[in-house]
Amino acid sequence: MSGDEAVTRRPRSVGDSRPQVLDETTVVQYERCGAWVVSARGPFDMSTVTPLADALDTAAKEHPKVVLDASGITFADSALLNLLILTHQAADFRLAAPAQQLKRLLQLTAVDTVLKIRETVDEAAAC
Incomplete structure (x- = not known):
């Protein structure tokens, strides 16, 4: 795994009898x-964000423009929502x-009235 990629695994719940x-x-x-x-892929909540x-x-500290490619986010809750707002305030x-x-x-x-939301990464990056 390269330094630019991170993988997190969320364990199954205690007492969950389904296959893991x-x-x-x-x-x-x-x-x-x-x-x-x-670019983010998978479910993002308090345990995986x-x-x-x-x-x-x-990225917000080191780059003038930051784009989150959210096309692969399969689940989001308030933890991700808070992160988006904080990033918006920082960059x-x-x-x-x-x-x-x-x-x-x-x-x-x-929050859609606050964030700059675009249909594609190219639009967001203004290519």
Whole structure:
């Protein structure tokens, strides 16, 4: 695994008798059209958000424009929502291609009126 990629595994709940299937989250980072892109995949909640939080925090400190490619986020809760708001406050931050569940969360909380949300990474990076 390279230094630019982190994988987190969330353990199954105590007493869960189902076969263990680990939800994996991945965070990959790269440069695109002068913006630093953080690409997230998987479910993000309080137990899995730390690698993404670390990546976005570092990106906000080191790059003038930060894009989160949210197309692969399969679940989001208030932990991710809080992270998006904090990143927005710390950097020129854009959210690209959020999946339907995340779009709905952003609408219900009116965070979609605060964040710069674009349909693609290229639009968010302004290529």
